[in-house]
Amino acid sequence: MSPRPRKRFGQHWLKSEKVLHRILAAAEVSKRDRILEIGPGTGVLTRWLTALAEAVVAVEIDRDLCQRLRSQFEKVDQFLLLEGDILQLDLADELAGQPDFYPLNKVVANIPYYITAPILEKLLGSLTQPRPQPFDQIVLLIQREVADRLYAQPGSKVFGALSVRVQYLACCELICLVPAKAFQPPPKVESAVVRLRPRPFLPRAENLQLFDQLVQLGFSSRRKMLRNNLKPVIERDQLTPLLAALEVTPTARAEELSVEQWVRLSNKIQEIHASRCD
Numbered sequence: 001m002s003p004r005p006r007k008r009f010g011q012h013w014l015k016s017e018k019v020l021h022r023i024l025a026a027a028e029v030s031k032r033d034r035i036l037e038i039g040p041g042t043g044v045l046t047r048w049l050t051a052l053a054e055a056v057v058a059v060e061i062d063r064d065l066c067q068r069l070r071s072q073f074e075k076v077d078q079f080l081l082l083e084g085d086i087l088q089l090d091l092a093d094e095l096a097g098q099p100d101f102y103p104l105n106k107v108v109a110n111i112p113y114y115i116t117a118p119i120l121e122k123l124l125g126s127l128t129q130p131r132p133q134p135f136d137q138i139v140l141l142i143q144r145e146v147a148d149r150l151y152a153q154p155g156s157k158v159f160g161a162l163s164v165r166v167q168y169l170a171c172c173e174l175i176c177l178v179p180a181k182a183f184q185p186p187p188k189v190e191s192a193v194v195r196l197r198p199r200p201f202l203p204r205a206e207n208l209q210l211f212d213q214l215v216q217l218g219f220s221s222r223r224k225m226l227r228n229n230l231k232p233v234i235e236r237d238q239l240t241p242l243l244a245a246l247e248v249t250p251t252a253r254a255e256e257l258s259v260e261q262w263v264r265l266s267n268k269i270q271e272i273h274a275s276r277c278d
């Protein structure tokens, strides 16, 4: 029997075999992979991962579940459980001296939704500090509302700062939508499986601090035009020719620019700042 889910840890047990297999297929797990699983819970995904991968490191915060998992996977050599908060653990430190388990190359997880944004930042890094050794791929079951923002395209209502930040660091794909009835207990929201493949971005932003600041300012008031939102970093009359060079109208709003256009704009503004003598 499954243990009673704890709300405070965002526990919703995955019960749909179909979704489970979509996750595994999307992650393309093979015997060459060392997988990080966040929140193994009752081990429903873990069982498959340990059968398919070279090694699995699972991080679980719930002490009672950890006890269960330890006895469940006692005889599985390729499984290592870390008890703790994924946001607090330093995996490199925890796994130092464990060459069978580190480095890890993929992440496969049905994550707790209440910490989706910080988990994404932990896995990908941020604009100013991208993860130095990115994972090959990350397959996550997350709430649909966040998933939609991850793979949103410019011009879409949900294309925002999160879309630019994540898409600068990774290619994002929707694998499938997941109804609430796929879980026990069903969450209040719809969910989705997404795949993120971190990538070196071309063109690169020359000044990551400036790029980060521009994205934050640009989307700070979605109804305002870019030229108003970006005033703290660039005057309107200086911005207009830069937008024209990117084939963007002077009245554009933040959501109309693609990630690549954001990077180019940031690099142009950086050139202007660098050429100033003050």
Ligand SMILES: C[S@@+](CC[C@H](N)C(=O)[O-])C[C@H]1O[C@@H](n2cnc3c(N)ncnc32)[C@H](O)[C@@H]1O
Residues within 6 Å of the ligand: 009, 010, 011, 012, 013, 014, 038, 039, 040, 041, 042, 043, 044, 045, 059, 060, 061, 062, 065, 084, 085, 086, 087, 110, 111, 112, 113, 115
């Ligand atoms: C949505 S449940 C998924 C459980 C299981 N993987 C499944 O698919 O049925 C999320 C899991 O993450 C664990 N969890 C919650 N917060 C955590 C944290 N900060 N660090 C590590 N695990 C966490 C929960 O205890 C729970 O087991």
